[in-house]
Amino acid sequence: AQSVSQHNHHVILSEAASLELGCNYSYGGTVNLFWYVQYPGQHLQLLLKYFSGDPLVKGIKGFEAEFIKSKFSFNLRKPSVQWSDTAEYFCAVNADTGNQFYFGTGTSLTVIP
Amino acid sequence: EPEVTQTPSHQVTQMGQEVILRCVPISNHLYFYWYRQILGQKVEFLVSFYNNEISEKSEIFDDQFSVERPDGSNFTLKIRSTKLEDSAMYFCASRDVGTPSYEQYFGPGTRLTVT
Numbered sequence: 001a002q003s004v005s006q007h008n009h010h011v012i013l014s015e016a017a018s019l020e021l022g023c024n025y026s027y028g029g030t031v032n033l034f035w036y037v038q039y040p041g042q043h044l045q046l047l048l049k050y051f052s053g054d055p056l057v058k059g060i061k062g063f064e065a066e067f068i069k070s071k072f073s074f075n076l077r078k079p080s081v082q083w084s085d086t087a088e089y090f091c092a093v094n095a096d097t098g099n100q101f102y103f104g105t106g107t108s109l110t111v112i113p
Numbered sequence: 114e115p116e117v118t119q120t121p122s123h124q125v126t127q128m129g130q131e132v133i134l135r136c137v138p139i140s141n142h143l144y145f146y147w148y149r150q151i152l153g154q155k156v157e158f159l160v161s162f163y164n165n166e167i168s169e170k171s172e173i174f175d176d177q178f179s180v181e182r183p184d185g186s187n188f189t190l191k192i193r194s195t196k197l198e199d200s201a202m203y204f205c206a207s208r209d210v211g212t213p214s215y216e217q218y219f220g221p222g223t224r225l226t227v228t
Contacts, residue, residue: 004155032215043117043220044156044219046218090155094215099144099146099169100146100171101146101148101158103155105155106155106156
């Protein structure tokens with residue numbers, strides 16, 4: 001079965017600091033990869049996705065992620081965080097032949113002004 | 114921009130009672146999903162639904178759960194006899210059949226509290 005690991009459970013950063021959130025998955029086949037964000041009191045929103053092509057994908061609000069197939073990783077990055085980035089971030093994987101998403105446990109990001 | 118909606122936002126029920134959680138997927142989507150998130154844990158897949166039948170379900174989705182698309186717009190999750198451990202956030206999601214990346218659009222969730 002597939003699984004997704006997010007290594008950082010809670011991250012606290014000052015504004016303008018750089019961010020990198022780790023995500024690793026276990027599945028040997030072709031995958032689609034996603035990062036979702038959940039702002040306080042709101043629903044899951046798609047930040048970015050990878051399903052083919054350039055392994056460096058850019059999403060909304062200045063976020064980007066790099067798919068490294070050899071490392072089974074899809075880390076999320078942002079060069080300079082803002083207070084409004086405070087949220088829960090979820091990595092999700094979907095096998096190309098499957099239907100369901102497998103989510104990581106989430107990383108809670110707190111940005112201090 | 115079209116959104117998935119869910120009602121109610123919060124449901125409190127007593128153990129053993131039946132609950133129905135409602136979702137209105139995006140109108141032209143054909144795949145529908147339910148996920149749940151127990152407090153402090155990861156989002157877990159429950160079931161997917163396509164062409165008026167369940168296409169995939171997890172081990173969590175046992176006989177006490179059922180899903181239905183009673184009309185052209187609603188998608189419901191029924192829990193027949195709720196248990197304390199059913200307390201969780203329940204998310205509905207939908208997907209367009211033509212989406213190459215299998216992207217799913219999530220609703221805001223229903224917080225179910227079983228007392």
